[in-house]
Amino acid sequence: MRELTKQIGILCLLLNFWSCVGSSIRTANDATGTYQADLIVYGGTSAAITSAVQAARMGKSVLVVSPDTHLGGLSSGGLGFTDTGNKQVIGGLAREFYHRIYLHYQKNDSWHWQKKEEYGNKGQGTPAIDGAERTMWIFEPHAAESVFEDLVKEHGIKVFRDEWLNRENGVKKENGRITSIKTLSGKTFRGKMFIDATYEGDLMAAAKVSYHVGREANSVYGETWNGIQVGVLHHGHHFKTDISPYKIIGDPTSGLLPLISADNPGVKGAGDKKLQAYCFRMCLSNNPDNRVAFPRPEGYDPKQYELLVRVFDAGWNELFNKYDPIPNRKTDTNNHGPVSTDYIGMNYDYPEASYERRQEIVKAHETYQKGLMYFMANDPRIPAKVQQELRQWGLAKDEFKNNGNWPHQIYVREARRMISDYVMTEHETLSKRPVPQPVGMGSYTLDSHNIQRYVKPDGFVQNEGDIGVGAPMPYQIGYGAIIPKKEECQNLLVPVCPSSSHIAFGSIRMEPVFMILGQSAATAAVQAIDRGVSVQDVDYEQLKVQLLKDNQKLNAPASKL
Template identity: 60%
Template sequence: MMKISKLIKYNIVVVLALVQFSYGMHNDVKSLDADVVIYGGTSAAIASAVQLVRMNKSVLIVCPEKHIGGLSSSGLGFTDLGNKEVIGGISKEFYQEVYKHYQNKDAWNWQPREEYGNEGQGTTAIDDEFKTMWTFEPHVAEQIFENFIRENNISIHRDKWLDREKGVKVANGKITSIAMLDGTIYEAKIFIDATYEGDLMAAAGVNYHVGREANSVYNEQWNGVQKGVYHHSHNFQELNISPYIIPGDSTSGVLPRIATGRIGENGSGDNGVQAYNYRLCTTNAEGNIVPFEKPENYDSAQYELLRRIFKGGRHSMFGGGKIPNKKRDVNNVGPFSSDNIGMNYEYPEASYEKRKEILKEHIDYHKGLLYFWGHDESVPERFRTSIKKWGLAKDEFTDNGHWPYQIYVREARRMIGEFVMTDNEILGKSKVLKPIGMGSYAMDSHNVQRYITKEGYVQNEGDLGIEPDAPYQIHLGTILPKQEECRNLLVPAAVSSSHIAFGSIRMEPVFMILGQSAGTLAGMAINEDQEIHEVDYDSLKNKLLKDGQVLSY
């Protein structure tokens, strides 16, 4: 009887355990923790996570994205580079992995390797000395990021959307937990906001800026409104084109996609955000072409301004850089192109639902533009014929209609942190005493607004490109919120900088550099049982250098 009783008790325990296990299997885990939780799936997020694992820290990536890597794996394969010598650490490792991939002859499935050009963004695209390659296909970049995740056993929770209204719990100046819309809660000692939008930063109550500061705020030269400044060809400079439905008749109404409000004085601040677009991956490789289709809501009247540009003799349409396998990373070119000027101002702070509306409007505009180029009679026939030989690449973004997963968020929120980078630091007028990485690309702002001049013509404003004389250092304080605002958050993407300084910092290689530095700082703070603001800079500097970061040039 005793043996039977014990057996019954044993079976009851087993059954209860199985029921508990089954319950757990059929209900989402509601609370998870790690040393560091990273919100966002950008290249900065991956670099942060890899660094933390190398420092033996537990880390979780929690991200809205299903496909990781941000713009690096969403069409921006013609890298905005600058000086390659100041790109080190995990950022450089990424481009070395690209190089390794394209050393394999099987990687060249749509063109022979020897046919591919070797110039990109002012530098050699394939660098045999450094064993790096700076141009690549989107799916190759995504696979490299996935390899980083797999090789480092990084836990990543995808399709997780931060509850921005009430999901971020803060106590005594520290984030204690963050909750997703599905109810999952994540706890950590330190959090990293690696989103382009700065959603976690904002929800945590950290101060930030959206738009352009006046030059007077930080004693800058190139911030704020810049009427009459034409650094590129993305304007109507010599084209006196009427903005009105009936040319010259202001009573007839204004054409679509031209603002009618008052434009500020030069150097003044506003709420304008430089234009977004999608970096399409296109091809003319026979057998890999998905033709540009007419969108359901196509309205050729949206492109009347482009008709007038063609009539005026400007025909720039299809810009972009060559990437492997007969593909192009297509970017904005000319005064009216894929940059959807003035239509993104609400995006940085918009709700998820509103952002979806803004994204749909951008997609509809861009698809309509592609169809217009190939079919509207105002487009010279030779250009219509030429563009019809191109299409979206069939082997890219295969689960998204071959359209990029991520819009190019060129800027959104920018933290106002312990140190604000300005054009003074970029141009070498002010010293940076605590560098955690370097940048070198031009301060590059795309157009912010399209307006009507006092002479009654249409014009674009905000497109700038100011080259620094030399690579510049990026301050530690750019990734640190002010200590009194939050003591356990790092922000390597929506960094503390002015609008125009961010125009240079925002490049993908730099985001990976800053992501690694953020991971390093978090790891050291945990090791030393210190707060992130209290970690000794010299110790941090030595660790960054040891791990391949470049801090001086």
């Protein structure tokens, strides 16, 4: 009898295991390259993984079709100094992610290059380690990637890596619904529901859903901080002194230095098709045993950095202000100053570009940024004190080991944004207007990096587009912002390129928010499947019940942190 009970117990465990796996993977007809599941998630970002995990936990089969090899997007691609905003509005799977990061750093063997007590506790707007909440908001890239891989493995989620959507004719629709998507390798993925969790919004665009690229004019949504912002200088990322843009100082006939546009920047408040700058979030180390000297990239051209020399000559001394500390004597290094890691004006065609052209753009950014670091570490025109300190840093030897210690993900700060029946604008993010049917919350500053570098009428150089407007309190993000117009597509959700204006997206575009919206999108997809309705006809009250059950935050906290 005891042996029978033991066998029954083992059988139950096996059934439970295979039930979990079966809910995540139901592939059909592998021999023909066709795969099928309740939900198909396209993308490898943090939102893609939270979407897939949520669907699996709700008992649905799910496949992740990822153009990326590494999972987690920017969260595992160098952005470890998390833009938290108000952490009280980060719930659900997003908070679970940061809890798992906390658990990782509770292990002594996670502190290889530094003692835990030596690290300090600096975070962005919040302590890095919150012992009471058992969360940690600052982390190394490999630690984040391991958490995403653990989540996928634990839930038996099948991930198809290095699979690129055929954007020309790979999306099949019938009666307003996507029936299948096909990748360039020839694989076909059929599903009842689809989620586009890419930074670019490629599935959304291929499905003929309306979207926008660039800045809307302020007049479109009655905004103040959208559109061209000539003369608005919110951060320290502008030229604070008069710097000549010409090859020969003060001589317009000598021509412009590299990376300065000769075009008129446009009229304040007008719209354009330009994008805020991209960069890589480098992970640097100042530990001699874990440091790789900045390499001289192929195609290195020191003339690209002449403008930076003039900035240093003018007395600028803020180089190390965004070498934000993460564990083990490393950094999440971001753009800072008038000439820095942002490759201003060199990404405008990225969202609509072919895959080949995108790779050219990414490579150009890599060459520029590697060249920038090499230039500052080696060129004799850099102030000696700055150069001496910089040479103490290098690429972290134990990060991105299969990519020359360089991040595998470029920071696509903004690409396409869906246009749906409901659009999030600065009015919602600044809490000037109520938000219907909230499915998550944001709280970060309305933030845009520089968009263009131009010559002012007085003959000096200036940057434009850098905006930082604080959100007075956490704000809700409406369900309507992550679903297309019903007449365009009835079984697609878009959590990473939501329906929002440029400046509203400047706050929404944070990794914790992407995870939040990814989970909510999957929850809605499951309920649409269960009720046999379109995503536009999901019963919001039922959706809200499930979101709250899963610890999503839908209302502002009573107090601010």
